[in-house]
Amino acid sequence: MSGVTLAVLVSWGVVTGVDLVSFLQAMVARPLVAATVAGAILGDPGAGVLVGMGLELFALEVLPVGGARYPDYGPAATAASVVAAGGGSEALGLGVVVGLAVAHLGEWTVVVLRRRNTLRVREAATGLDAGDLHTIQRVQLGGIARDAVRALALTLGGIGLAMAVRRWPPVQGRAALLLLAVLVGIGLATAAMNGKRLAQGRSGAAWLAVGVTGGIAWLALR
């Protein structure tokens, strides 16, 4: 990977990390989007799409209501693409594992960030209560800066882990394919269980079943 590619990739990881909560929330942080773009940056958009699909199934579990904790899939999907790009089917399962690990670490970094924000708000309480615009601006824009630093650290750590896994893959050959299969199975079940609860009452299972039937019919007829 060239220095320019690495720089663009890291920048993309930061953009996706900040998109999670701090700015825009346009869902470029979703693994399907983040991994597709990261794959394109690495010259293998197809691998990015595939690893992004695997992670997106897991991301369907996330319901970010209130102050809930949730994994950060943007930098994670970027790191996952580093493993998957150019590695064929055997690298996809490992890419998903790296993505899950970084996303899980990302959840912890979001908790740390919120604690930092709380301290900053306490320090600035007098200015905030007095309605001082400069204090409000400093606290608010400082939040974005802190989140960008968090996303940068997570992306760099994730890419480092991805490069290590590429160099010393813990599973290879049939075991790597089996790993992919097991993870896809867990992801599919996760998507189904969470899809079912999105409609109120018992109708969720019915709508899900209608969808699955339609999907199977589509596969059979196309």
Place this chain on the structure above:
Amino acid sequence: MAGPSVIAFVRAGLRLLTVQACFNHERMIGVGVGYATEPLLRALPDGVGGDRYRAAMGRATQYFNAHPYMVGLAAGALARAEHDNVPGPQVERLRTALVSPLGALGDRLVWAGTLPVASAVGLALSTDTRAGLGAVAMLGVYNVPHLVLRVWGLLAGWRHGTRVGRALANPLLHAALRVVGPAAALAIGFAIPLVAAHLVGGFDLTIWTGSAAGIALAVGVLRWLAPTLGAVRLGLLAAAVVALGSAW
């Protein structure tokens, strides 16, 4: 009453995109609401730095939490109340009263509706050979309602002020609430077989058995044995078992 200019609304709308930037456990997104509301408060009598402006800004940064896309409704309504010279305690009561409905509405409409629908559309279209189609479709399906909701919220909040409850009774909003949940379940159901066929369909029976084992494991663990474990941790544990088994 000399209300805020169009530029002020544009500024407030752009600032609303950062409303969660300083999310914290003390005031939640209160500081973000204050920051977003500020351009609308500049037109208060006495102007920036005046007593009413500072008092309104002090109130605007207190505790608030709601769905981020629905915050515009609160920002608009609270700014309008300040312009209408509504007493401070009443503005604070309005602020408190908006937390639950705006949170519940946005969570159901967006997190449990639009987002999973967009995700499922993206997943289904990702099985197409044109790389990137799924991601583009996902962003489109998600962000059109997202941006409409943000802009509508700010303008409707300003229009209704303390009677912002009328905006929440919008029939379109309630029709959308009835549809999005079932649509999300349907779309996810449709995407599941397509994704399964695309990711593991080309392999042999052993690999399919691995996927079946993964499904059984997830249902058994996440539904019955340890629902709080979460799919991410389960996936990592399963990966560790496969890696150890392979090494052994």
